[in-house]
Amino acid sequence: MARSGPPRVLIARPLPDAVIERARSLFDVELRANTQPMSGAEMRSALALYDGVMPTLGDRFSADIFAEFGRPRCRILANFGVGYNHIDVAAAAAHGVKVTNTPGAVTDATADIAMTLILMSARRAAEGERLVRSGQWQGWHPTQMLGMHVTGRTVGIVGMGRIGQAIARRCHYGFGMEVLFHNRSSKSVDFPATQVDSLTELAARVDILVAAVPGGAETHHLIDAQVLAAMQPHAHFINISRGDVVEETTLVAALQAGQIGGAGLDVYEHEPQVPDALRKLDTVTLLPHLGTAALDVRTDMGMMALDNLAAFFDGKPLPNPV
Structure with missing residues (x-):
């Protein structure tokens, strides 16, 4: 040139x-x-x-x-x-x-943040950290802050691209999880995983649902009321993709109603604005878009x-x- x-x-x-x-x-x-x-x-x-x-x-x-x-x-x-x-x-x-x-x-760093959110959400780590900082913790007891044991659970990956596969490998090889996934096209991977054609069926079958799709018009509000309603009451939703992949107001409502067990979010629909209702919930872990922050x-x-x-x-x- x-x-x-x-x-x-x-x-x-x-x-x-x-x-x-x-x-x-x-x-x-x-x-x-x-x-x-x-x-x-x-x-x-x-x-x-x-x-x-x-x-x-x-x-x-x-x-x-x-x-x-x-x-x-x-x-x-x-x-x-x-x-x-x-x-x-x-x-x-x-x-x-x-x-x-x-x-x-960005692949490995983003997958690591997904695992961070899975563990923090399932084991109530952010809630526990706030308790200790508040000075209100009264010591260990057998029923204190019981969360969900992650090892051996079933994870559902929405979007099996580079990042989705990196998350799935960590879940399977690191935590012995069964991996199910939903992808726009048929996908072959080099580790045990089962593709599920219906997103709502995937949501209904997993303990942890992870959004790992690219942003854009095709994935806008992909995780909507129907998907959240299909999830099991103990299940956790994790988003490391883009904020507008999720219908945020519907997610807030699902968390407020105890419709799902919890959520871990690194991205938000209107960043950097995070709804007050979301920030007030103990059942959601909120990170400031740390996906690649190393x-x-x-x-x-x-x-x-x-x-x-x-x-x-x-x-x-x-x-x-x-």
């Missing part, structure tokens, strides 16, 4: 030092210091002023953002993250903008995004196109 001087690239959030250092060695970098999502004006300016942008979750590059451009100066959005439902990929393509993401780098993982994600940018500007095939 012909150009004078290094490509001008905007990095939309503060990133680990190693990522920024490498980025500056490759490109003319501007680092946006704000940790909040980009505004519409910022996104339009970015398309007009930079050759490439590294956006992330919350930077909603919708069709409206692209609408005022024919072919913007920006030719690539190298998304920092595997999920890209915040980017209208079709609109980007129509305006000559490529989109990439960072699969693989320094080495975030560094790997940044390096992968830079690999995509470098390949694009060198005229090479994109490692991770979407």
